[in-house]
Amino acid sequence: MIRARWDQKIYPPVKIARVADALAAEGVPLSDALQGTQLTEQQLRSPNVLVSVNQVIVSYRNAMRLTRNPDFAFRTGLKSHVAAYGMYGFAILSSTDFRETMKFVVKYHxxxxxxxxxxxxxxxxxxVWVIDPLPHPAIDRSLYRFIVEMQFATHIALHRDIMGSAFAPSELQMTFCGHESNAPFEQTLGCPCRRRQPENRLMFDAAWLNAEPRCGNEIAYASVIGLCDELEEELAQQVGVAEQVRQTLLASIGRRTDFSEIARQLGVPARTLRRKLKEQETSFGELIGELKSHLAIKYLRDTQMTVEDIAGALGFSDAANFRQSFRRWTKTTPQDFRRMIVS
Known part of the structure; x- marks a missing residue:
C-alpha cells in the first residue's frame, strides 16, 4: 500500500462530497459541512481538485458533530456506488471473476x-473482509467507530452494485462495543453484529464468489487495469522518495539508523536524498517521527504492550522520552490515548 503523508493532497474528494451531501439532506449548510477542510463548494465538485487524508478526517469529524442521526456513518456508507470511484470503480465493475475482484480491491485500494x-x-x-482504520492521531474511539461503520456499509453497497441487490453479509464483527442504535443497524442487515471482537470483520457466504459477474468484460477489465497501473505509478511518483525512506526505516525500526546509512541502502548520495526530501516538503527527522507515531498508535490501540515495551520497540532510550515524544505527536499521553481509544 502506498503511504502518503496525512497532509499530502493526492486523492479525489469523493468521500468528503459523500459526507457533505448526506449532511445537506439533513438540512446542514454546505459551509458547515466543509468547515476546516479548506474546500469551497466549487472545489468539492471539481475533477481537478485533490485532497488529503487530513481533510477527509476533518469532514468526518464535522459529520459527527453536525448530524442528528446516530447511524449517520452506516446510512451514508450504504449510499456508496462503484461508479463514484472512477477507473478504480470501473475495473471493479468489469472484472470477470469475483475472487480476482477482491484481490484487485485490496491491491489498488x-x-x-x-x-x-x-x-x-x-x-x-x-x-471475510478485515478492516483496520489507519493510525491517524486524530482517530479517537468515536471516530474509529464512525470509520468502521461507514466502511462496513460501503463494502455492502459496493458488493450489491457488482453482485446484486440481494447481497447481504452473514455476520459483522467489531472491536468496539455497540450502542442503542445498533438495533436498527442489525435489522437493516439481517445479520448478527458481534462486539468486542479481535478484528473488524465483514463476513459473507463464499458462494457469492462463485457467481458470474453481470458486467464482466475481459477486454475492458484488461484495459482499465492498465490505466489503474498508470494511476498507481503517478501516485507513487507523487509520494516519491519519502515512501522509499519510510519502507527502509520500517525495516530497521527500533535500531539507531542515521541518515547516511539510509542513503547508502537506497543507493543515493546523502546530499541528493536530502534535496529530494526537501522538494517533497519533508525531512528525515519528520519521516522518523511520523513512522514512530504511527507504530506507537497501532501498538497502543491493537496490543497489550506496556508503555515501556513500546518505547523499547521503537528505539527510545527510556519510557520518559517516548512519553514526551508521544505528547508532542498527539497532544496527550500514551496512557490517556489508550483509555480514549479502547472501549
Whole structure:
C-alpha cells in the first residue's frame, strides 16, 4: 500500500462530497459541512481538485458533530456506488471473476482515498473482509467507530452494485462495543453484529464468489487495469522518495539508523536524498517521527504492550522520552490515548 503523508493532497474528494451531501439532506449548510477542510463548494465538485487524508478526517469529524442521526456513518456508507470511484470503480465493475475482484480491491485500494487498511480472506464457507482504520492521531474511539461503520456499509453497497441487490453479509464483527442504535443497524442487515471482537470483520457466504459477474468484460477489465497501473505509478511518483525512506526505516525500526546509512541502502548520495526530501516538503527527522507515531498508535490501540515495551520497540532510550515524544505527536499521553481509544 502506498503511504502518503496525512497532509499530502493526492486523492479525489469523493468521500468528503459523500459526507457533505448526506449532511445537506439533513438540512446542514454546505459551509458547515466543509468547515476546516479548506474546500469551497466549487472545489468539492471539481475533477481537478485533490485532497488529503487530513481533510477527509476533518469532514468526518464535522459529520459527527453536525448530524442528528446516530447511524449517520452506516446510512451514508450504504449510499456508496462503484461508479463514484472512477477507473478504480470501473475495473471493479468489469472484472470477470469475483475472487480476482477482491484481490484487485485490496491491491489498488490506495486509489480510493484510504482511511483504512483492507485485507481479504476466504475460508471454506465465508469470504471475510478485515478492516483496520489507519493510525491517524486524530482517530479517537468515536471516530474509529464512525470509520468502521461507514466502511462496513460501503463494502455492502459496493458488493450489491457488482453482485446484486440481494447481497447481504452473514455476520459483522467489531472491536468496539455497540450502542442503542445498533438495533436498527442489525435489522437493516439481517445479520448478527458481534462486539468486542479481535478484528473488524465483514463476513459473507463464499458462494457469492462463485457467481458470474453481470458486467464482466475481459477486454475492458484488461484495459482499465492498465490505466489503474498508470494511476498507481503517478501516485507513487507523487509520494516519491519519502515512501522509499519510510519502507527502509520500517525495516530497521527500533535500531539507531542515521541518515547516511539510509542513503547508502537506497543507493543515493546523502546530499541528493536530502534535496529530494526537501522538494517533497519533508525531512528525515519528520519521516522518523511520523513512522514512530504511527507504530506507537497501532501498538497502543491493537496490543497489550506496556508503555515501556513500546518505547523499547521503537528505539527510545527510556519510557520518559517516548512519553514526551508521544505528547508532542498527539497532544496527550500514551496512557490517556489508550483509555480514549479502547472501549
Amino acid at each position: 490506495h486509489l480510493a482515498t484510504p482511511v483504512v487498511r483492507l485485507r481479504f480472506e476466504e475460508a471454506q464457507t465465508h469470504g
